[in-house]
Amino acid sequence: MDNITQGILGGRISGLWLSQHHRTQKEPLTNGLLRTAAVLTNIGDFDVLIRPLIEWSNPIDAFFFHRGLSHSLLLAVVFALIFWLIGAHFDKAKRARRRRCWAFLSSMVFGHLIIDLMTSYGIRLFLPFSDVILSLDNMFIVDAFFTIPLFILFLCTLFARTTARKR
Numbered sequence: 001m002d003n004i005t006q007g008i009l010g011g012r013i014s015g016l017w018l019s020q021h022h023r024t025q026k027e028p029l030t031n032g033l034l035r036t037a038a039v040l041t042n043i044g045d046f047d048v049l050i051r052p053l054i055e056w057s058n059p060i061d062a063f064f065f066h067r068g069l070s071h072s073l074l075l076a077v078v079f080a081l082i083f084w085l086i087g088a089h090f091d092k093a094k095r096a097r098r099r100r101c102w103a104f105l106s107s108m109v110f111g112h113l114i115i116d117l118m119t120s121y122g123i124r125l126f127l128p129f130s131d132v133i134l135s136l137d138n139m140f141i142v143d144a145f146f147t148i149p150l151f152i153l154f155l156c157t158l159f160a161r162t163t164a165r166k167r
Contacts (some may be wrong), residue, residue: 001011001115003042005147006153010041013111015157017104034158037108043079044070044112064124067116067133071123076113082108 014037032139044115056062069075083105088098116123139146 001119001121002142005143005150006042006045006112006115007038008040008147008150009115010104010108011035011148012150012154012157013037013041013107014104015154017107019033030041038109040083041112043074043109046070060102067121069118069124071113071125072127073113073125076106076109080109083109105167108143115149116136 011034014022014034023042040059043068047066047068051062051065054062054065056065085104087101087105113123113125117125117134118136118139119141120137120139121141122133122137124131125134126132
């Protein structure tokens with residue numbers, strides 16, 4: 001999936017995770033946090049920065065490198081753990097908040113895998129243990145029928161009222 005859609009998905013997932021907490025705390029949902037989530041959702045595509053440094057014999061090898069280890073469950077867990085440890089270092093919070101932080105960061109990283117799994121190209125989810133390519137093949141790499149409604153929901157997240165309803 002394209003990086004714009006990945007970023008929008010990250011922002012929307014973060015809005016869902018964090019809106020309830022911020023509503024109960026009566027704090028605004030910060031746009032900086034949504035931007036951070038959009039970046040974290042794209043972390044699975046970090047290998048496109050490495051790919052130009054390697055001399056490829058053909059474009060197919062470069063493609064398999066991109067949809068390879070960076071799109072595996074193993075590296076997704078490692079990424080989520082690294083970001084969680086960084087966040088835990090800077091935030092000396094209660095254990096319950098750290099668990100929510102772990103769930104939030106995991107949903108960002110795994111959201112990337114899930115949406116790429118739905119494309120026709122698929123991903124090698126179980127690398128390095130298995131080389132099988134998994135694909136649900138139910139959307140294009142750039143799919144306006146998915147991205148536009150997701151973008152509208154993302155805008156709703158940005159401009160939603162954050163005040164809690166009184167019961």
